[in-house]
Amino acid sequence: MAAGRVAGYGIATWAGLKEEAFTVRELLALAAEAAGGQHHHRVTVQLPVSLVMMTPIVQALHGRGPLPAATGAGLG
Template sequence: MAARHVTGYGLATWAGLEEEAFTVGELLALAAEAAGGQHHHLVAVQLPVSLETMTLITQALHGAGPFPAAAGLASG
């Protein structure tokens, strides 16, 4: 950080992924477009996880939704 560059950033969404307004892949594509290439530094997405909002957990237990999608993008 000596040059004071941002080394990573994230975003938070309450319902965007749960309501399928966008996907993890679409978020990464937007980050790349905004940065002018694949070196966008988007490293985190914060989602709500609670007993009231179990949709994302249920999807993950069935191999669907943003959690497995993000894991696949990170490893691929």
């Protein structure tokens, strides 16, 4: 947070990704648009991981869903 600037931020959602209201790619495009370029500082996507909600993990194990998309976009 040098000079009072945000070093990085993320988004925490499952419903929006699960219901396909948006994709990781669309979230990055919106971040770039809001920031006026690719230096938007979005660095993470947070999803629930539990024994009750296994969908994100199952999707990732099959190479699909938001987790592989986030990784492919360089997000944590």
